[in-house]
Amino acid sequence: GTREQGSGEPNYLVTEHISKSYGSNMALTPIDLSLQKGELVTLLGPSGCGKTTLLRIVAGFNAPTTGRVLLAGRDLTPLPAAKRQMGMVFQAYSLFPNLTAQDNVRFGLKVSGVSVAESDKRLNTLFALIGLEEARTRYPHQLSGGQQQRVALARALAIEPQVLLLDEPLSALDAQVRLNLRDEIRRVQRETGTTTLFVTHDQEEALAISDRVVVMDKGRIAQLGTPEDIYRRPATPFVAEFVGTANGLDAAATGDDQIEVPGWSAPVRVEGARRFARGERLRLYLRPEELRLSAGTGADGLSGRVTDKRFLGSITRLSVRVGEHTLVADLQGNEAAAHPVGEAVTVTLSLLAAHVLRAGPAHP
Numbered sequence: 001g002t003r004e005q006g007s008g009e010p011n012y013l014v015t016e017h018i019s020k021s022y023g024s025n026m027a028l029t030p031i032d033l034s035l036q037k038g039e040l041v042t043l044l045g046p047s048g049c050g051k052t053t054l055l056r057i058v059a060g061f062n063a064p065t066t067g068r069v070l071l072a073g074r075d076l077t078p079l080p081a082a083k084r085q086m087g088m089v090f091q092a093y094s095l096f097p098n099l100t101a102q103d104n105v106r107f108g109l110k111v112s113g114v115s116v117a118e119s120d121k122r123l124n125t126l127f128a129l130i131g132l133e134e135a136r137t138r139y140p141h142q143l144s145g146g147q148q149q150r151v152a153l154a155r156a157l158a159i160e161p162q163v164l165l166l167d168e169p170l171s172a173l174d175a176q177v178r179l180n181l182r183d184e185i186r187r188v189q190r191e192t193g194t195t196t197l198f199v200t201h202d203q204e205e206a207l208a209i210s211d212r213v214v215v216m217d218k219g220r221i222a223q224l225g226t227p228e229d230i231y232r233r234p235a236t237p238f239v240a241e242f243v244g245t246a247n248g249l250d251a252a253a254t255g256d257d258q259i260e261v262p263g264w265s266a267p268v269r270v271e272g273a274r275r276f277a278r279g280e281r282l283r284l285y286l287r288p289e290e291l292r293l294s295a296g297t298g299a300d301g302l303s304g305r306v307t308d309k310r311f312l313g314s315i316t317r318l319s320v321r322v323g324e325h326t327l328v329a330d331l332q333g334n335e336a337a338a339h340p341v342g343e344a345v346t347v348t349l350s351l352l353a354a355h356v357l358r359a360g361p362a363h364p
């Protein structure tokens, strides 16, 4: 049955002070991470931030320079990949081309010495789970990319792994297939209760699929939190700008509950501004959905002009020139219709939802 996320045992999969150097290049600075049983945690970050390196160390393909990988309290670090009982899915096309879908899945079972009767039972369950019963006897070249990745997922789950490791499993797929399979992976992961580490550079994917997200930057953890934390309460300018669309503006602390934004006629009151000393350099972040527009020039708010408009389906994204800045505002279709390109508008900020951070180094 479905296991509730959050009920799992804590510290189930732990990376304890894991670091990795390649010569003088510190690909990972000591990383301490802890997944609870049944949790799906995503490593998110730009190319080169070290997420694949960390995943491969957990898998046992690479040895760490320092630190240990622990599973349920047991030190796995000396064990080779094959002895770690982890299932892996890679970016794409890792199926054996000369084996049918079901023989691909069966392969891992044979290797781990599961009986034929038990194998057959598991195959039935797995193909039902991934919804590909009709394609069991097809070869990989007779399957779509999305179907191949589902078979790869079934193969990874066949050994009933303690941990599932997914390295950009969706990035070779078309947009629609990608969204469907993302939801499928999450469903299967929940139904099987498999503790999962998922690597992606796609922030939307990370927010949608994860219990918690680890945002990585240059071999470090920039922030670890729930998708909501990461999006609403980014810990650093790097996180605010990497995750989601952020209107980021330079600002200065006034020493009280307001901040000054160059080019804005008056200081604005922002939650949390008091914690900064007068004159400190800040960044103000406003999510596009937090901006409100009204036609004309109002007393309360910033005067601007609509310079661009893009219909994105469920929302319409407007660019609004305010002084020297261009702000991005996401509006519902009917609200957006009221503000044609070229129109003068007043922007009101939901400053309760705004977020101020100290500008400067990403890792204070």
Ligand code: ATP
Binding pocket: 022, 025, 027, 045, 046, 047, 048, 049, 050, 051, 052, 053, 054, 201
């Ligand atoms: P990508 O999404 O591009 O794969 P990533 O976040 O997964 O990026 P890693 O592949 O883990 O990043 O790489 C982290 C750093 O380690 C990079 O600076 C990379 O150049 C370096 N690196 C990775 N593998 C090796 C290696 N075998 N030898 C030397 N340097 C390496």
